[in-house]
Amino acid sequence: DADVTQTPRNRITKTGKRIMLECSQTKGHDRMYWYRQDPGLGLRLIYYSFDVKDINKGEISDGYSVSRQAQAKFSLSLESAIPNQTALYFCATSDSASTDTQYFGPGTRLTVL
Amino acid sequence: TQLLEQSPQFLSIQEGENLTVYCNSSSVFSSLQWYRQEPGEGPVLLVTVVTGGEVKKLKRLTFQFGDARKDSSLHITAAQPGDTGLYLCAGSTGTASKLTFGTGTRLQVTL
Numbered sequence: 001d002a003d004v005t006q007t008p009r010n011r012i013t014k015t016g017k018r019i020m021l022e023c024s025q026t027k028g029h030d031r032m033y034w035y036r037q038d039p040g041l042g043l044r045l046i047y048y049s050f051d052v053k054d055i056n057k058g059e060i061s062d063g064y065s066v067s068r069q070a071q072a073k074f075s076l077s078l079e080s081a082i083p084n085q086t087a088l089y090f091c092a093t094s095d096s097a098s099t100d101t102q103y104f105g106p107g108t109r110l111t112v113l
Numbered sequence: 114t115q116l117l118e119q120s121p122q123f124l125s126i127q128e129g130e131n132l133t134v135y136c137n138s139s140s141v142f143s144s145l146q147w148y149r150q151e152p153g154e155g156p157v158l159l160v161t162v163v164t165g166g167e168v169k170k171l172k173r174l175t176f177q178f179g180d181a182r183k184d185s186s187l188h189i190t191a192a193q194p195g196d197t198g199l200y201l202c203a204g205s206t207g208t209a210s211k212l213t214f215g216t217g218t219r220l221q222v223t224l
Contacts, residue, residue, distance in 0.1 A: 004155070035214075040122065040217070042215050042217050043156070043201070044214070058211075090156075092155070100144050100146065100205045100212070101146070101161065102212060104156050104157070105155050106153065106154055107154070107155055
C-alpha cells in the first residue's frame with residue numbers, strides 16, 4: 001500500500017463549487033504539505049502544517065483553505081472553485097527529524113469548468 | 114521570492130546520448146534536491162546535496178552542487194528510455210522545511 005494517498009485522483013467540477021481534496025499518510029510523519037503543479041511553473045506551495053495545531057500559508061494560499069484533522073490527515077478545500085485553479089495537486093509529508101526530504105502522493109488532477 | 118530556473122525546459126534525445134540539466138538561482142540554499150516525476154505519479158527524491166562543490170553519483174546520474182550553493186547540475190551518461198520523466202530541482206534554506214521547486218526539465222529518451 002502507498003504511504004501517501006490522495007483522493008480523489010481525478011475531479012471535474014464547475015465554477016463556484018466547493019471542492020475538498022484529501023490526503024492520508026501512513027509514514028508517521030508530523031509535517032504535511034499541499035502543492036499545485038502547473039506546466040512550466042514547477043510545484044508551488046499552497047499550505048503546510050508542522051503538526052495538528054500548526055497551519056501555515058504558502059506562497060499561493062488565496063482561494064484555498066486546509067484542515068489538519070489528525071497527524072495522518074490533511075485536507076485542502078477550494079471554497080469557490082474558479083477555472084484558473086485547474087491544476088495537478090500534490091500532498092507531501094516529511095519527518096521533522098529529516099526535514100528536507102519530502103514524500104509525495106500520486107496527485108489529484110482537478111479541472112474547473 | 115526565491116526562484117529556481119531550470120534549463121533546458123524540454124530535452125528529447127536518443128538512447129545512449131549524454132545530457133546535462135541545470136538548476137540556477139540568485140539565492141543561496143542550505144541544500145538542494147533533485148526529484149524525478151513520472152506521468153500519473155508524484156515526484157520521487159533522487160538525491161540531496163548539502164555542501165558547496167559536492168558531487169554525488171547515482172549509477173549513471175551525477176549531481177553537483179555549485180561552490181556558492183546557488184546552482185546545481187544533473188548529468189546523465191548513456192541515457193536510457195527508463196530515464197524519461199520530469200526532473201525537478203528543489204532548494205531548501207534550512208528553515209521550516211520549506212522547499213522551493215524549480216520549473217522542471219522534461220526529458221524524453223527514445224530508442
